[in-house]
Amino acid sequence: MHRPFRTVLTAPYVYHVGMSRDRLTVTSFLVLGLIALRGPSTSYDLKRASGHSIGYFWPFPHAQLYSEPRKLADAGLLTVEEEMNGRRRQTFSITEEGREALVAWLDQPITDPMQIRDVAELKLFFSELMGPDTERRLAAGQIKQHTARLAEYHSIQERFADRADVASRMIPLELGIAMTEAALAFWVDLAERLDPED
Template sequence: MKKENKTQYVLLGLLNIHPQSGYDLKNNIQKTVGYFWSESYGQIYPTLAQLEKVGLVSKTVQKSGRQRQIYSITAKGRKILKQWLQTPITLPKIRNELLLKVFFASSIPTEVSIKHIAAYMEQTQQLHGILKQIEKIILQHPQYNPKKPYNLLTVQFGILATGAEMTWCKQALKKLQSI
């Protein structure tokens, strides 16, 4: 397993919270880090198999009911996870299709750009609302521990980021509508 492949670390990170199946992992990635990370089954299942082969996770087949493949992180897996958590971060590589279309928009009608930006704003607004709700839930949760604000911090990142994007959309729409 190559060091750079990040899929494995999301899986290890979630398995470090509690053992679960590939199916659970897919859902939990969406629920917990879905705003800034995603994985498909085509990545998850092969990566789990690979992680098991090198001993970073172990598999047990659920006895009762359905034959679910439950994965647990091993001591070795925890070590590798912690190591990765401490390696320097790199800036995310973004590829924003809206901005590309806006940048090259000189040869098409202004209304098209307006429509694109409006659509972007709507979708961003929706995400912003969801993140605000999540923030509220975290803060109201009786077990919220201010010494471990990591989940809250990532949600707040999303709130600020989407907020800025909405601000830009409003500005951009105003400017384009005045043309």
């Protein structure tokens, strides 16, 4: 059933006054980017979209997808339409100023080194404190996990192979596949070293 909306517009220059570009976080740009790609979106829409895309390589608390759009709307980077009744869902759209901020961020050089937060790698650092069976189980578990993730990535790649409209969004998947293949090869090699042939 169609629900009436009321449009809530933010002041056009609040962004400059109340929220400097220095205060925008990666999550801010993640939200702006998803809305720029998808069009008007609710926080739930953003949660689903990130779970099927960005979430594979940029894990973050999804609760931020409920708080961050409101902050960006208050700053003039998004507008929000709220249902007059029912669930009173809020639908966010990017403003011209939000698009300008996003484009400026995309154009900035990246000076931070690549970061990988891998609990398995952290545990492996302390492997001298493990028994040999624990280390073998760690390697076996990682082989299983990376094999499953690789199959999932290839499934996504095949599903969207003929979709020209999302071809550029599939490019990060190539990096994900390459990194997962490298990780899988590492753990397979480690497992073989832990269980050398007699």
